[in-house]
Amino acid sequence: MLGKTAGGLYWMFRYLERAENIARLVEAGFRIALTRSNDAEAEWKSVIVTSASQDTYEAHHEGYDSSQVINFLLREAHNPSSVLSIIKAARDNARLTRTALTTEVWYAVNDTWMMFSELLKNPVPETEVPRVLSVIRQQAALVRGALHGTMLRNDIYDFCSLGIAIERMDSTARIIDVKYYSLLPSPSFVGSRLDNVQWETVLRSVSAHRSFRWAVEDDFTAPAIANFLILDSRMPRSLNFCASQIAANLGLLAEEYQMRKPSNDLAEELLARLKGRDIGSIFDEGLHEFVETVIDDTARLAWQIEQDYRFNG
Structure with a gap:
């Protein structure tokens, strides 16, 4: 193509x-x-x-x-x-x-x-x-x-799906970052009712409010909602789900063209940051720092996809 x-x-x-x-x-x-x-x-x-x-x-x-x-x-x-x-x-x-x-x-x-x-x-x-x-x-x-x-499930479909997954991953990461860290007026509010309301707003921003209620027994707490939006592989807008989709589509393109590209490696590195993690380790690392890294890595991956498949030429 x-x-x-x-x-x-x-x-x-x-x-x-x-x-x-x-x-x-x-x-x-x-x-x-x-x-x-x-x-x-x-x-x-x-x-x-x-x-x-x-x-x-x-x-x-x-x-x-x-x-x-x-x-x-x-x-x-x-x-x-x-x-x-x-x-x-x-x-x-x-x-x-x-x-x-x-x-x-x-x-x-x-x-x-x-x-x-x-x-x-x-x-x-x-x-x-x-x-x-x-x-x-x-x-x-x-x-x-x-x-x-x-x-058809061919390279055309894979490029379309890549666009959806890259954009969705970037959007979910930005919502988590901005909503939680820009709106809380003070670190002293963490764990308070206001904190939980902000997290509920995050769910509504990605239309995951009802899904969370179906899938998770916990209340609207920061660890439960962050786990759902970052790590839950059932949630189609979670970072884990999007990273898996990106890696899968790039893998299919590598098979189609019989050539592995640098973007395949970047996608697998991004997915490895999410697979097998627990939300406690992400909070220990620093949620803001973790999400910022994901945003940067997603942008780098998107740029590499454009280079690998010569979108501009």
């Missing part, structure tokens, strides 16, 4: 995953700002920080008013990470790689772009935020369903 085609597939599904993750972040911020936070601006600022768009936001806005943040993240053109900008980029990549996609996947991506262009044409009033976020999540699931239901 041409590197440009592989890169287009990979980035198309990275962008689609990113759009859904932004919608989840906005939903979590909207929920806690309305119901639990005494300082709604701090919650909205944490959403901007987690989305890695603080500099762009502050270049165009003052303060962290809810309507400003919501519209910045969902529809503003000068934000390259807004949902509307990201979906346009995903559709552009789908056009570039159209001959590698089934009709169902192409129509799902194109329909999503047209729907979002209309849905986000005007600023989103707060009364409409839940409905708009629901549509974004549903459309992301529709495209992913078309991928899983109609595409």
